[in-house]
Amino acid sequence: MTSIECPSTMPVALHERPNHPNREIYEKLLKHDQEASTIAYAFVKQHLAAARDIANELPADPEQLFQWSEAHCAAVAAQYASYLASRQAGEGRRYFQNKAHALYFVQHVGPTKLVDGAWLAGVLHHWQDVRFDHLQEIYLEELGEGVPRQNHVLIYRQLLAEHACDDLSDLGDEYFLQGAIQLALGHCGDSLLPEVIGYNLGYEQLPLHLLISAYELRELGIDPHYFLLHVTIDNASTGHAHRAVQALHDLLPAGEPRAAFYRRMTLGYRLNDLGLGSTAVIQGFDLQHEVLTMLERKCVFGRHMHSDYCRIENRTVNQWLATPGQMGAFLDALIRKGWIKRGEDPVDSRFWQLIDGSSAVMFGVFSAYEKQLIHDWIADGWQDAKQRARVLHKPAGEDVGQASDSETLTLQKTLEMQSPLEQLKTLIPWLAPQRHWRPAGLYATRRFMHLRKVLR
Numbered sequence: 001m002t003s004i005e006c007p008s009t010m011p012v013a014l015h016e017r018p019n020h021p022n023r024e025i026y027e028k029l030l031k032h033d034q035e036a037s038t039i040a041y042a043f044v045k046q047h048l049a050a051a052r053d054i055a056n057e058l059p060a061d062p063e064q065l066f067q068w069s070e071a072h073c074a075a076v077a078a079q080y081a082s083y084l085a086s087r088q089a090g091e092g093r094r095y096f097q098n099k100a101h102a103l104y105f106v107q108h109v110g111p112t113k114l115v116d117g118a119w120l121a122g123v124l125h126h127w128q129d130v131r132f133d134h135l136q137e138i139y140l141e142e143l144g145e146g147v148p149r150q151n152h153v154l155i156y157r158q159l160l161a162e163h164a165c166d167d168l169s170d171l172g173d174e175y176f177l178q179g180a181i182q183l184a185l186g187h188c189g190d191s192l193l194p195e196v197i198g199y200n201l202g203y204e205q206l207p208l209h210l211l212i213s214a215y216e217l218r219e220l221g222i223d224p225h226y227f228l229l230h231v232t233i234d235n236a237s238t239g240h241a242h243r244a245v246q247a248l249h250d251l252l253p254a255g256e257p258r259a260a261f262y263r264r265m266t267l268g269y270r271l272n273d274l275g276l277g278s279t280a281v282i283q284g285f286d287l288q289h290e291v292l293t294m295l296e297r298k299c300v301f302g303r304h305m306h307s308d309y310c311r312i313e314n315r316t317v318n319q320w321l322a323t324p325g326q327m328g329a330f331l332d333a334l335i336r337k338g339w340i341k342r343g344e345d346p347v348d349s350r351f352w353q354l355i356d357g358s359s360a361v362m363f364g365v366f367s368a369y370e371k372q373l374i375h376d377w378i379a380d381g382w383q384d385a386k387q388r389a390r391v392l393h394k395p396a397g398e399d400v401g402q403a404s405d406s407e408t409l410t411l412q413k414t415l416e417m418q419s420p421l422e423q424l425k426t427l428i429p430w431l432a433p434q435r436h437w438r439p440a441g442l443y444a445t446r447r448f449m450h451l452r453k454v455l456r
Contacts, residue, residue: 022176026111029183030434040187044271047181048195051270058266062252065201065245072205073241080211087215095212099220100376101285103369105213106222107165108281111179113226116152117142118182118433119199122189125428127452134247135200138240141233143436146446154437155226163222164367170297177275183433185271194261197248198268204240206231209278291377294370295327312337346378408440415447424451 025043029036059068083094096102120139126132144150160166168175185196214227233239253261276284299321310317313333320330334340339350346352355362355371366374411430415423430436430444 021173022180023111023173026115026176026180026183029180029187030115032432032434037187040184041191043180043184044188044192044195047271047274048267050274051267054270054273056266056270058269062248062262065248066242069205069241069245076206076208076211079208083208083212084215093216093219095209095279095282096216096220097285097287098376098379099222100287100290100369100372101282102217102220102222103163103165103372104285104290105278105282106159106163106217107168107369108171108175108284109278110156110160110165110168111171111176112182113156114153115179115182115433116156118179119185119196119203120189121186121432122196124431124448126189127424128456131250132247134243134250135197138200138204138243138247139431140445140449141240143431143445144442145449146442146444148442150229151437151442152226152229153433154442155229157437159223159226163372164369174276175281178272181271181274185268186433192264192268193251194264195268195271197244197251198265199271201244201248201265202269202272204244206241207278209282213278287373287377291373292327292331294373295331296324298365298370299324299327340378342378343380343382344378345382346375349378352378405439407438408443411440411444420451420455424448424455427451 025039028039059065087093096105117139120135120142123132123135123139127136141150142152144152144154148154157166181199185192185199189196210227210230214224214231217224217227248265252258312320312330313336320326320333331340334351335342340352341349347356352375354360355366355374357363411426414426418426427444427448430441431448435441436445
């Protein structure tokens with residue numbers, strides 16, 4: 001068996017504290033350049049130091065972890081039952097004020113969801129060691145075992161694209177912290193193995209916010225498939241929560257190193273609590289602010305695009321858009337002019353009529369997400385009694401047949417000339433966070449699983 005080493009020291013160069021913001025670290029680690037491992041180790045060590053200030057909620061004895069996980073799951077189930085009872089009693093949504101709020105959440109947790117499972121990317125080269133089986137199985141299931149409909153990252157990319165929320169360029173740096181931590185841990189599968197196991201243990205415990213989010217997204221006509229998938233696989237009976245505990249026991253050393261390994265594991269667990277969690281992201285939504293911020297961004301492109309025949313309070317639209325910080329006053333002027341009727345059906349507002357529909361004068365100016373922000377801001381709590389949330393469904397069939405893209409075909413030709421062992425080494429990089437969701441990565445995942453089974 002491969003020996004498991006947990007070095008407490010690394011070369012001095014790796015201890016340098018990174019001065020790069022989270023987004024830069026995130027992007028560098030996704031590119032997997034030559035400096036990636038050095039950057040990753042320094043980044044994780046920096047945040048492990050911060051995690052020491054967070055209270056440790058894990059039991060002192062690792063033998064109690066199964067019971068702890070089951071108790072956590074039972075508590076979440078009870079809380080969710082209470083939530084459902086309150087909704088059935090007539091209470092409103094707990095998380096999302098409207099669809100725009102829900103899409104804001106979907107977009108702002110995107111940097112984390114788009115690298116789902118990345119913290120385990122470094123365990124694949126231990127494919128011959130049965131002690132790593134549970135960690136590898138969790139990672140391969142995050143990758144959907146090569147099936148597009150089940151690949152978590154691909155599902156989330158499609159969700160973002162469907163609602164035009166896939167442009168993350170304007171997100172604040174704080175939204176990239178957890179994703180950067182996950183990517184960094186994926187580069188430290190050997191040097192920081194206890195911390196990786198601890199982070200995995202924390203991330204795979206079923207959270208209440210996942211259940212409530214899925215319920216309310218469905219109500220608002222947003223496909224909850226990504227979230228429901230995690231509800232089913234993260235259970236404490238046979239799912240990832242259970243396997244995460246089993247993985248610790250499989251890799252926990254005997255004798256004197258055991259206590260040190262477990263302490264490091266508990267610190268890795270606490271990395272999950274750094275930065276903005278899902279509920280904090282939800283609570284950070286301000287519809288007025290989001291609408292004004294979006295319109296201010298649009299001003300740069302629209303300040304010279306309007307004719308001068310239309311004047312709002314003795315100013316042309318171009319004049320309104322020419323001065324930064326005027327969008328709040330401009331919207332107030334539109335309300336006074338009667339072009340926006342807040343608190344009513346948006347279709348009765350002239351401004352909405354200008355932007356919605358293929359025959360609208362400003363058709364295509366606003367993306368689907370931007371229009372949802374405007375729609376819900378105008379509506380301001382108005383609801384049509386006849387309106388019903390539309391649940392979106394994607395085809396259940398999967399295309400796992402012959403490859404048609406050049407990237408996959410090139411990979412297949414390379415593999416044809418290699419022995420099974422050589423193929424495994426070629427395939428592992430294709431299962432990395434930046435690649436596994438692509439057609440070639442999905443094919444590589446299926447091929448890796450087949451060879452792993454055959455060669456063991």
